[in-house]
Amino acid sequence: MIPKNNAxxxxxxxxxxxxFYIAMVIPLTALSFNLLGxxxxxxxxxLRWKHERKSILLSHRFPFYIAIIDFLYSLTDLINHxxxxxxxxxxxNKEVITWPSPVCDIIGFCIVLFASINVLLVGxxxxxxxxxxxxxxxxxLGKYDYKIWLPIIFLSSILPLSTINSYGAxxxxxxxxxxxxxxxxxxxxxxxxxxxxxxxxxxxxxxTIHNIxxxxxxxxxxxNNLMRLNDIERKTLKKVLTYILVFILQYVPxxxxxxxxFLKIQNLIVDTLASTVLxxxxxxxxxxxxxxxxxxxxxxxSIIVIPSNYKPEATDEQQSNDDSTIxxx
Numbered sequence: 001m002i003p004k005n006n007a008x009x010x011x012x013x014x015x016x017x018x019x020f021y022i023a024m025v026i027p028l029t030a031l032s033f034n035l036l037g038x039x040x041x042x043x044x045x046x047l048r049w050k051h052e053r054k055s056i057l058l059s060h061r062f063p064f065y066i067a068i069i070d071f072l073y074s075l076t077d078l079i080n081h082x083x084x085x086x087x088x089x090x091x092x093n094k095e096v097i098t099w100p101s102p103v104c105d106i107i108g109f110c111i112v113l114f115a116s117i118n119v120l121l122v123g124x125x126x127x128x129x130x131x132x133x134x135x136x137x138x139x140x141l142g143k144y145d146y147k148i149w150l151p152i153i154f155l156s157s158i159l160p161l162s163t164i165n166s167y168g169a170x171x172x173x174x175x176x177x178x179x180x181x182x183x184x185x186x187x188x189x190x191x192x193x194x195x196x197x198x199x200x201x202x203x204x205x206x207x208t209i210h211n212i213x214x215x216x217x218x219x220x221x222x223x224n225n226l227m228r229l230n231d232i233e234r235k236t237l238k239k240v241l242t243y244i245l246v247f248i249l250q251y252v253p254x255x256x257x258x259x260x261x262f263l264k265i266q267n268l269i270v271d272t273l274a275s276t277v278l279x280x281x282x283x284x285x286x287x288x289x290x291x292x293x294x295x296x297x298x299x300x301x302s303i304i305v306i307p308s309n310y311k312p313e314a315t316d317e318q319q320s321n322d323d324s325t326i327x328x329x
Contacts, residue, residue, distance in 0.1 A: 023172040024085040034074040034282035041067035070282035073114035080173045104174040108167030116156035122247040123194040130201035134208045188258045246284035253277040
């Protein structure tokens with residue numbers, strides 16, 4: 001996604017055929033696995049929705065939302081690299097192998113847009129979880145959680161729309177044209193800010209969960225049901241944190257690549273891996289989903305519902321979200 005400038009080349013001792021296979025096989029393989037991972041999340045989410053026949057818990061919607069963006073990104077980049085991979089003979093003859101304009105421009109725009117949405121979505125998930133667990137602030141997300149989606153889509157559109165003429169053909173694929181350094185710099189800042197937000201929320205959530213466990217041991221038996229409910233709720237939301245860790249593994253290599261880019265150092269392996277690790281989001285999403293939910297759908301063994309006449313410190317409006325009023329054991 002980051003433009004390839006006239007950077008200093010290191011370890012570029014590959015012949016044209018080897019260079020072509022490295023630049024194409026690794027991304028195509030990762031993109032294929034990423035797409036399979038998103039299909040798995042879609043299928044598991046469908047099974048859960050079919051069984052529960054109602055709104056899915058927030059902790060189960062988040063991985064589904066991440067899978068949607070991973071699917072759109074992987075599909076776009078798969079179309080991007082598949083066309084280039086079909087033009088091996090042109091590459092060996094040092095001809096252009098990317099999609100022609102304006103298709104290539106649109107693909108580059110979509111890649112930046114979906115990557116930006118992915119970054120901000122994970123950041124929004126961490127903030128939402130922090131508000132619910134640490135601040136105990138509950139609010140209605142609206143139908144289809146539009147209060148999360150609309151701000152993310154709006155903010156994510158600012159960067160690609162403000163640099164609409166910066167997209168086109170690169171050496172191996174479509175993306176940001178060489179010389180448009182401002183996009184790479186802005187994306188670097190966005191990732192750093194989002195990562196800082198995630199770490200802040202992550203630390204405070206873990207601290208809150210730890211304090212709750214200590215408090216539970218000293219609570220009187222008359223409050224057991226309430227404390228059990230709070231503990232279950234936080235365990236449900238804690239599952240979301242594992243997906244935040246995937247973000248760190250997904251974008252830290254991109255930050256390392258950006259540092260190389262700022263220093264004008266370019267290497268084929270580093271360039272290829274930097275673009276490939278973005279696919280780790282979908283693969284990591286599946287791994288974390290299986291770790292949290294298991295290989296098969298686990299039905300709720302028991303349900304605890306807050307009585308209608310019970311009013312904790314939070315207001316009725318704050319308690320309206322499905323995750324705050326019902327939780328599974």
